[in-house]
Structures are given as C-alpha cells and as structure tokens.
Amino acid sequence: MRWIAVLLMVWTxxxxxxxxxxxxxxxxxxGCVRIAGGPAECLARLTAVSxxxxxxxxxxxxxxxxxxYVLIDVYGIWAMRARRRQSVW
Numbered sequence: 013m014r015w016i017a018v019l020l021m022v023w024t025x026x027x028x029x030x031x032x033x034x035x036x037x038x039x040x041x042x043g044c045v046r047i048a049g050g051p052a053e054c055l056a057r058l059t060a061v062s063x064x065x066x067x068x069x070x071x072x073x074x075x076x077x078x079x080x081y082v083l084i085d086v087y088g089i090w091a092m093r094a095r096r097r098q099s100v101w
Contacts, residue, residue, distance in 0.1 A: 013088075015091070016084060016087070016088040016091070019084045019087070020081070020084055023080045023081065023084060026080070027077045027080070030073065030077075031073070034073075
C-alpha cells in the first residue's frame with residue numbers, strides 16, 4: 013500500500029510541474045498579442061487560436077494526467093488481489 017501512496021504523490025508532483033511550467037503556445041498569434049484593439053483579421057486569428065487551445069493542448073494534458081492516475085489505480089487493485097491470493101494459501 014505504501015507504493016501506491018508514493019506513486020500517487022510522485023504522479024501528482026509530475027502533473028503539477030507540467031501544469032506550472034508548460035504553458036500554452038500562442039506563437040501563431042504572438043504578433044497580434046501586442047496590439048491593443050488590433051484589426052479584425054488579428055482578432056479573428058486570436059479567437060481561432062483560443063478555440064484550438066482546448067482541443068490541442070488542454071485535453072491531451074488532462075488525458076495524460078488522469079491516465080496516470082488510472083494506471084496507478086489499476087496497479088493498486090492488481091496488487092491487492094495478488095496479496096489476497098497469497099494470504100489465502
């Protein structure tokens with residue numbers, strides 16, 4: 013059981029570091045970010061980039077983060093079943 017707790021803490025650290033230090037990439041619209049009240053073309057490009065952020069960056073990060081927790085849970089269930097099998101015999 014300690015291994016599961018350690019794995020959960022380590023994975024939580026990895027997820028937090030990933031969220032803190034890997035920011036969104038707005039390089040496709042970086043020229044527009046500096047302009048206050050820019051032209052309509054620039055604002056349309058910023059809107060398109062903003063709409064793509066969820067699909068291209070946020071969703072994959074969530075899948076990886078929760079996927080790690082699911083793998084740790086599956087490992088924990090497997091370990092508990094293996095321990096029960098050993099204790100029965």
